[in-house]
Amino acid sequence: MRYAHITGWGAYTPPRIVTNEELSHLVETSDEWIVERTGIKTRHIADAEDHTSTMAIKAGREALKVANLDPAKLDLVICATSTPDYLMPNTASLVQDGLGASHAGAFDLNAACSGFVYGLTVGAAMLKSGLYKNVLVIGSEAMSRVMDWTDRTTCVLFGDGAGAVVLEASDEPGGVMSCRLGSDGSSADVLKVALGTRVPLNPLNMVNGNGPYMKMSGNEVFRFATKTMNQVTRQVAAEAGIAVDDIDLIIPHQANQRILATAAKQLNYPIDRIYSNLERVGNTSAASIPIAMIDALKEGRLHAGDHLLMIGFGGGLTWGACLVQWSYSPEDRRWSSYKRTRQAMRMALAGPRRWAGRIERGLDFWELRRRRAERKRTKKSGG
Ligand code: UT7
Numbered sequence: 182m183r184y185a186h187i188t189g190w191g192a193y194t195p196p197r198i199v200t201n202e203e204l205s206h207l208v209e210t211s212d213e214w215i216v217e218r219t220g221i222k223t224r225h226i227a228d229a230e231d232h233t234s235t236m237a238i239k240a241g242r243e244a245l246k247v248a249n250l251d252p253a254k255l256d257l258v259i260c261a262t263s264t265p266d267y268l269m270p271n272t273a274s275l276v277q278d279g280l281g282a283s284h285a286g287a288f289d290l291n292a293a294c295s296g297f298v299y300g301l302t303v304g305a306a307m308l309k310s311g312l313y314k315n316v317l318v319i320g321s322e323a324m325s326r327v328m329d330w331t332d333r334t335t336c337v338l339f340g341d342g343a344g345a346v347v348l349e350a351s352d353e354p355g356g357v358m359s360c361r362l363g364s365d366g367s368s369a370d371v372l373k374v375a376l377g378t379r380v381p382l383n384p385l386n387m388v389n390g391n392g393p394y395m396k397m398s399g400n401e402v403f404r405f406a407t408k409t410m411n412q413v414t415r416q417v418a419a420e421a422g423i424a425v426d427d428i429d430l431i432i433p434h435q436a437n438q439r440i441l442a443t444a445a446k447q448l449n450y451p452i453d454r455i456y457s458n459l460e461r462v463g464n465t466s467a468a469s470i471p472i473a474m475i476d477a478l479k480e481g482r483l484h485a486g487d488h489l490l491m492i493g494f495g496g497g498l499t500w501g502a503c504l505v506q507w508s509y510s511p512e513d514r515r516w517s518s519y520k521r522t523r524q525a526m527r528m529a530l531a532g533p534r535r536w537a538g539r540i541e542r543g544l545d546f547w548e549l550r551r552r553r554a555e556r557k558r559t560k561k562s563g564g
Contacts, residue, residue, distance in 0.1 A: 185305035186356035186508045189250060189347030191243020192475040193236050194225040194340075194462060201337065208333035215337050220438025224340030224463035226325045234266045236343035237321035238279035240471075242528060244317065245280065247514050248347035251527045253534070255285040255347075256313035259304055261296030261320045261467040263374065263496065264327055265289055276319065281531020283538065285317075293372065294434045294495025296320055296467030297344070298360070301491065301503050305357035308350040319345040320467035327374045329394035338436075339395075340463035344471025355486075355506040359420040361413055362501040371401045372496035402495075406436060409494045410444035413502040417490065421504045425450060428504070429487040432477060434494055435459045435469040456482060466495065478511055485510050 200223050201212035215221055227236065237260055245252055258280070260273035273287035292299040297320035304316040321343035328336045348357070376393030410433060418425045425448055433441055438459055445452040458476045465472060470491050477483050485507060492502040516524070 182354075183309050183311060183350050183352065184354055184356045185308040185348050186351050186353065187346045187505065188349040188509065189244040189246070189248025189514070190345065190471070190475050190478065191240045191245075191247060192342065192344040192468075192472045193239035193243070194342040194465075194472065195227040195231050195236070197226050197228055198223050199226050199340075204337050207330060208336060210333045210337055218437075218439070219338060220457065220459045221338065221463045222460045225342055227323050227341040231323070231341070232266050233260075233262050233264050233321045233323045233343075234272045234275035234279065236323070236341065236468075237262075237272065237276045237319045237345065240321065240343035240345040241276060241280050241317055241319055244345040244347050245528070246524055248349065249514075249516050249520050249524050250315060250347055250349075252280045252282045252531050253284055253527075255280070255282040255315050255317050257304070257307065257316045258282055258285050258287040259290055259300040259316065259318045260287070261290045261292065261300040261318070262322055263291050263293045263296065263466060264323045265291075268377070272321070273319075278535055280317075281528075281534050282317070283534055292467075292493075292495075292499040292501070293497055294436065294464070294466045294469065295362075295493035295497070295499040295501045297470045298491055298493040298501035298503050299362055299499070301346070301348070301357060302360040302362055302501060304348045305360065305503070308348055311350075314350045316348045317345060318348060319343060320465075320469070320471050322466040322468045324395075324464070324466055327376075327393060327395050329392065332394070334399055335395050335397050338464045340465050342462060342465045342468045342472050344468050344475060346471060346474075353508075355508050358504045358506055359417050360501065360503045361417050361420065363409075363413070363499065365498045368401070368405070368498045370398075371405070371498060372397045402498075403437065403440060405498055406440045406494045407443040407447065409500045410440070410492055411447040413492060413500055414444075414448055414450075414490060417502045417504045421488075423488060423504075427488055428490045429454065430477060430482055431455045431490045431492065432470055432474050433492045434464075435462065435473055436464050436494075467493075483507050483510070485513065
């Protein structure tokens with residue numbers, strides 16, 4: 182029997198912090214309204230240097246460090262995002278290159294705010310099937326780039342950031358125990374960023390508030406979120422063979438404190454065991470669960486052997502939950518100076534390895550052109 186354990190974790194939030202007060206100069210809102218209706222006080226916003234891929238690389242590096250894993254040993258990089266750097270190439274490939282994960286496959290996964298849970302489900306399944314040994318699952322979002330900064334109903338809610346975990350296969354029982362994913366595409370319009378091949382890339386589409394910005398029917402998402410948290414938590418707990426009360430900590434997608442309070446009531450589950458860092462980071466979509474999980478770890482809220490439920494919901498509509506038996510505390514992952522130096526060396530070597538690959542490809546291309554020119558010359562001279 183193979184199990185999928187979380188052996189490394191890392192998060193990155195951009196340094197720029199935007200307060201509610203700052204936003205009240207941009208749109209007609211107030212700190213009071215935002216705190217009372219959502220629980221959010223600040224969010225991190227990426228500057229021009231940070232993108233979905235660069236934030237994912239920073240979080241991924243940290244996760245590899247905690248796992249003490251050579252990036253060249255990764256089999257797969259999954260990047261959950263709905264704000265990719267480009268439509269093509271995929272963001273995960275940029276991350277794979279940035280990390281020097283020279284033997285890894287890479288793909289993006291778009292399930293909006295449920296993306297990280299979807300990624301964890303896919304990654305764990307690949308380890309349990311025996312196909313792979315080490316998978317990096319990242320949730321990374323530059324939500325600020327798809328915000329309409331004149332729309333107070335959305336721009337006050339979201340923030341940017343990335344969170345990553347290393348999943349490793351092992352014979353040791355524990356790790357990702359049961360997962361459940363769901364979707365209801367009939368509600369696709371409830372939460373949308375209309376940028377894609379259905380929307381012709383025409384500058385006229387960018388004017389009159391029709392740009393590729395997020396549009397959301399907040400009330401509908403709110404109702405869907407509370408219903409989903411209740412149903413899926415019960416489902417996944419039952420599948421793992423434990424009672425809801427045996428879950429030590431729930432790490433939900435961080436959308437709104439009132440959603441979490443309503444779900445706690447419906448589940449008859451203590452709200453102080455539903456982790457929230459909304460106040461500090463707002464809604465970072467696919468990045469919100471791993472960022473919250475790492476904050477919970479830092480605060481000493483997670484211990485080896487604990488049952489942890491991660492639950493996501495969002496655009497699609499999509500939802501998903503994973504029940505995990507937590508394997509390591511941060512103290513278990515504090516490496517000796519020898520191991521830390523080795524890991525630093527591996528990470529430092531990742532850069533030259535990337536460049537070596539580029540130089541090799543350049544040389545191959547140069548050789549190809551040289552041979553072509555030589556063939557042409559031979560033909561011309563009649564030889
Ligand atoms: O990641 C998953 C996706 N997102 C979510 O999960 C979000 C789920 N939904 C929500 O969190 C909430 O529905 C919101 C926070 C978006 C909205 O809260 P609400 O309590 O449902 O407010 P509402 O939409 O019913 O609006 C109430 C009033 C409206 O004014 P009127 O029509 O009553 O005069 C809004 O225009 O609040 C107004 N309003 C605001 N006022 C000040 C909406 N946004 C703001 C704002 N500041 N930022």
